[in-house]
Amino acid sequence: MSDKAIFLDRDNTLVEDPGYISDPDQLKLLDGVAEALVELKALGYKLIVVTNQSAVARGIITEEVLAEIHERLRQLLIEKNAFLDGIYYCPHHPEGVVAKYRKESKYRKPSPGMLLEAADDMDIDLGQSWCIGNSRSDVEAGLRAGCKTVLIDTPSSHKESSSSMSPASATPDYKAVNIKEAVNIIKKYMRSAADDRSKTQTAAKTQTVSVRQTAEEVSATAEPSRPAKQPESEHKRQEQPQEQQTPTATTDELLGDILAQIKSMQRTEMFHEFSIMRLMAGVVQVLVLFFLLVTVWFLMSPERQDNQVFVALGFAIVLQLMALTFYIMHGRK
Ligand SMILES: [Mg+2]
Numbered sequence: 467m468s469d470k471a472i473f474l475d476r477d478n479t480l481v482e483d484p485g486y487i488s489d490p491d492q493l494k495l496l497d498g499v500a501e502a503l504v505e506l507k508a509l510g511y512k513l514i515v516v517t518n519q520s521a522v523a524r525g526i527i528t529e530e531v532l533a534e535i536h537e538r539l540r541q542l543l544i545e546k547n548a549f550l551d552g553i554y555y556c557p558h559h560p561e562g563v564v565a566k567y568r569k570e571s572k573y574r575k576p577s578p579g580m581l582l583e584a585a586d587d588m589d590i591d592l593g594q595s596w597c598i599g600n601s602r603s604d605v606e607a608g609l610r611a612g613c614k615t616v617l618i619d620t621p622s623s624h625k626e627s628s629s630s631m632s633p634a635s636a637t638p639d640y641k642a643v644n645i646k647e648a649v650n651i652i653k654k655y656m657r658s659a660a661d662d663r664s665k666t667q668t669a670a671k672t673q674t675v676s677v678r679q680t681a682e683e684v685s686a687t688a689e690p691s692r693p694a695k696q697p698e699s700e701h702k703r704q705e706q707p708q709e710q711q712t713p714t715a716t717t718d719e720l721l722g723d724i725l726a727q728i729k730s731m732q733r734t735e736m737f738h739e740f741s742i743m744r745l746m747a748g749v750v751q752v753l754v755l756f757f758l759l760v761t762v763w764f765l766m767s768p769e770r771q772d773n774q775v776f777v778a779l780g781f782a783i784v785l786q787l788m789a790l791t792f793y794i795m796h797g798r799k
Pocket residue numbers: 475476477478479599600601
């Protein structure tokens with residue numbers, strides 16, 4: 467049986483993108499990436515990175531350095547119990563400066579070459595697979611390979627969509643604010659697919675029972691004209707509940723849509739984890755404002771004393787430095 471996979475873009479999807487990564491030490495995983503990959507693996511997906519690396523064609527890095535960068539990526543993820551099944555990259559670019567790599571390539575996204583080759587290498591069912599990336603070229607490659615797609619919707623993806631890509635041909639199946647939300651989308655999709663399957667199975671069983679009952683009734687009455695009519699009436703009877711359910715289903719869908727809209731309004735904030743450092747920074751920042759106000763009040767006082775002004779200002783400066791320290795510590799968490 468074929469496997470299913472998640473094809474992952476690298477830059478700005480898994481790791482921060484400072485432009486071109488030319489050194490393994492530059493690699494920094496984005497928030498929540500390792501945890502998301504652990505979850506996706508637990509859902510039964512192979513994890514395959516597919517990345518355009520025109521830096522090779524542009525002479526910024528060699529393939530050897532790229533191999534070191536990718537080894538570092540694997541290690542960073544292994545430290546957090548996330549394991550990649552493969553990394554595919556395309557070193558080519560039609561405007562590269564290194565002759566060997568200067569060409570159009572069927573592997574360069576938005577072409578689906580890397581996904582197709584990985585599917586061939588690892589016996590992957592592309593119809594059961596997903597492509598996650600932050601650019602329209604990731605989406606287009608995923609769609610052309612026959613995968614479902616999630617666009618990590620960042621300002622860079624907006625910039626790219628207005629350039630060379632055809633937005634119509636690269637409309638993602640879903641959008642997410644980060645990879646954590648992408649995982650939630652995939653989990654939700656899997657749940658609803660499982661629900662659909664169980665509904666279909668239930669309907670099939672009901673139909674079998676009805677047909678059997680009909681056959682029994684027919685043999686009991688032994689009327690030759692009934693068998694032809696009976697399935698029709700059974701068919702209608704099965705359709706009827708569906709017709710009755712339609713208004714309810716529509717209302718449910720509408721309510722579901724409204725709920726989804728409300729949720730989406732704050733979903734970015736939803737992924738911000740609580741941090742004691744951020745809380746402390748906020749509290750200290752309020753104190754800074756208080757001491758600045760005290761400083762102004764001392765300055766405006768008719769019996770102004772410079773000592774008081776300096777002390778209040780000194781407190782404000784020290785507290786501001788503390789607040790900045792807390793912010794930085796929160797950022798490095
Ligand atoms: Mg990217």
